[in-house]
Amino acid sequence: xxxxxxxxxxxxxxxxxxxxxxxxxxxxxxxxxxxxxxxxxxxxxxxxxxxxxxxxxxxxxxxxxxxxxxxxxxxxxxxxxxxxxxxxxxxxxxxxxxxxxxxxxxxxxxxxxxxxxxxxxxxxxxxxxxxxxxxxxxxxxxxxxxxxxxxxxxxxxxxxxxxxxxxxxxxxxxxxxxxxxxx
Numbered sequence: 749x750x751x752x753x754x755x756x757x758x759x760x761x762x763x764x765x766x767x768x769x770x771x772x773x774x775x776x777x778x779x780x781x782x783x784x785x786x787x788x789x790x791x792x793x794x795x796x797x798x799x800x801x802x803x804x805x806x807x808x809x810x811x812x813x814x815x816x817x818x819x820x821x822x823x824x825x826x827x828x829x830x831x832x833x834x835x836x837x838x839x840x841x842x843x844x845x846x847x848x849x850x851x852x853x854x855x856x857x858x859x860x861x862x863x864x865x866x867x868x869x870x871x872x873x874x875x876x877x878x879x880x881x882x883x884x885x886x887x888x889x890x891x892x893x894x895x896x897x898x899x900x901x902x903x904x905x906x907x908x909x910x911x912x913x914x915x916x917x918x919x920x921x922x923x924x925x926x927x928x929x930x931x
Contacts, residue, residue, distance in 0.1 A: 805865025
């Protein structure tokens with residue numbers, strides 16, 4: 749029997765074979781493995797010499813504003829991508845539990861844009877995403893422990909509230925229904 753990591757690598761490799769241009773969104777609950785899958789996909793695209801940019805919704809979200817930052821991503825990334833322009837955005841810089849926009853970064857336009865993170869496949873992207881992918885991951889308690897292992901014990905309460913928020917968000921947005929479930 750193959751491990752989930754090997755399965756996701758295989759899915760990432762198969763998907764990379766298909767991709768030439770367009771927008772790929774990778775969504776699912778926190779701790780589901782979205783970042784790891786996005787990294788595997790980017791690696792597979794790099795092996796195939798496919799130009800791609802990875803943007804993570806964590807570069808925009810804060811504990812207090814889990815999904816309301818969308819206009820910023822729309823303006824600074826999606827509009828630039830559509831116009832075939834380089835991206836200039838301000839990823840969040842965290843100081844303790846507070847995130848503020850950091851220095852502006854410049855990212856060169858590539859024919860593939862991969863957006864990874866909670867709410868990336870939201871309804872507002874339904875008509876623009878060429879590939880909308882969903883990862884379920886393990887159970888909610890297991891995902892919480894994975895996220896705490898990643899972000900530190902001090903983030904546990906924030907992550908617990910985040911899980912509650914995202915469960916409601918996904919139910920109302922019906923995100924998973926629009927996506928190809930890959931794990």
